[in-house]
Amino acid sequence: MINYIIKRVILSFLTIIAISMMSFFIIEIPPGDQVDRYKEIAQSRAQEPDPDDLEYLRKYLGLDQPQYIRYLKWIFNLAQGDLGLSFQYYHGVHVYEKISNLLDDRLWLTVALSGFTAIVTWSFAIPIGIYSAIRQHSVGDYVFTFMGFSGLAVPDFLLGLVLMYVAFAYFDQSVGGLNSADYANKAWDLARIKDLIDHLWVPAIVLGTSGTAGLIRVMRNNLLDEMSKPYVVTARSKGMRPLSVILKYPVRVAINPLISTIGYILPSLVSGSIIVSVVLSLPTLGPLLLEAITSEDVYLAGFIIFIAGVLTVVGTLISDILLAIVDPRIKYAAD
Numbered sequence: 001m002i003n004y005i006i007k008r009v010i011l012s013f014l015t016i017i018a019i020s021m022m023s024f025f026i027i028e029i030p031p032g033d034q035v036d037r038y039k040e041i042a043q044s045r046a047q048e049p050d051p052d053d054l055e056y057l058r059k060y061l062g063l064d065q066p067q068y069i070r071y072l073k074w075i076f077n078l079a080q081g082d083l084g085l086s087f088q089y090y091h092g093v094h095v096y097e098k099i100s101n102l103l104d105d106r107l108w109l110t111v112a113l114s115g116f117t118a119i120v121t122w123s124f125a126i127p128i129g130i131y132s133a134i135r136q137h138s139v140g141d142y143v144f145t146f147m148g149f150s151g152l153a154v155p156d157f158l159l160g161l162v163l164m165y166v167a168f169a170y171f172d173q174s175v176g177g178l179n180s181a182d183y184a185n186k187a188w189d190l191a192r193i194k195d196l197i198d199h200l201w202v203p204a205i206v207l208g209t210s211g212t213a214g215l216i217r218v219m220r221n222n223l224l225d226e227m228s229k230p231y232v233v234t235a236r237s238k239g240m241r242p243l244s245v246i247l248k249y250p251v252r253v254a255i256n257p258l259i260s261t262i263g264y265i266l267p268s269l270v271s272g273s274i275i276v277s278v279v280l281s282l283p284t285l286g287p288l289l290l291e292a293i294t295s296e297d298v299y300l301a302g303f304i305i306f307i308a309g310v311l312t313v314v315g316t317l318i319s320d321i322l323l324a325i326v327d328p329r330i331k332y333a334a335d
Contacts, residue, residue: 019309023302084299110284121208129219151213157275160206176281226250262319267308
């Protein structure tokens with residue numbers, strides 16, 4: 001078991017190094033840099049920037065150095081907690097916004113939204129999946145199957161638009177954003193937290209529908225496979241109650257694939273659904289990542305992509321370890 005964990009940790013560390021390189025260099029693939037974009041914006045406003053100022057700006061931002069030098073400096077600064085500067089937020093006189101300031105509220109709001117969505121998803125998916133397997137071919141099974149396929153088929157952003165209309169037309173509630181206008185710029189207190197909770201339900205439904213539908217199908221199919229195996233028949237023949245048999249044995253095995261979903265639940269804490277965030281005006285990291293990529297803000301986009309990649313690796317590592325604990329077959333195969 002220990003050897004298995006050590007191997008997974010080493011592979012995860014090497015994967016994180018590769019992700020850091022990809023996060024930095026892929027963003028720089030498009031031609032030009034932030035200074036070129038600044039020049040284009042100035043020219044679109046009928047302004048011609050001074051070439052000397054552009055050259056100074058390029059040196060100030062370190063864009064005149066080779067890519068590998070900038071990458072090494074970026075990694076070294078990240079290790080020290082310096083996330084760098086965002087090029088797209090320019091305050092004049094070569095003053096740029098720190099990335100840490102941009103991520104302040106957005107990061108915690110993204111964690112709150114995604115964490116609440118994950119709880120709702122698992123709370124509905126597991127019981128419904130168990131019910132559909134136990135009551136196979138019943139009316140309830142058909143209803144949940146139809147709802148599951150509908151949840152997978154309907155785009156998240158379209159569902160968001162429909163719920164926004166329903167909430168405004170029938171409940172007289174504006175669901176854009178995660179806070180009311182009165183609390184958007186206020187300090188965090190109990191009143192603002194309550195207002196946040198009141199606004200979480202629509203984004204949670206929109207972001208969790210497809211995930212819940214998929215997990216229901218996975219749980220149902222895996223449980224049906226396990227219920228037909230000999231150890232379940234043996235347990236029933238010894239007089240155990242059917243529900244007790246199912247909850248004690250097949251469910252524990254059928255839930256293994258759901259543990260694997262931790263690998264993509266964690267990165268969703270950072271990126272989330274960008275289109276849904278834009279449609280619902282959510283102040284999360286998704287729209288910020290979109291703005292950074294479109295404006296070629298290398299350090300901001302690279303950091304968000306890097307964090308999403310790291311969380312994917314960490315989530316996969318956690319799920320691998322949990323699976324090895326829950327399912328001894330994995331541990332023995334690794335040994």
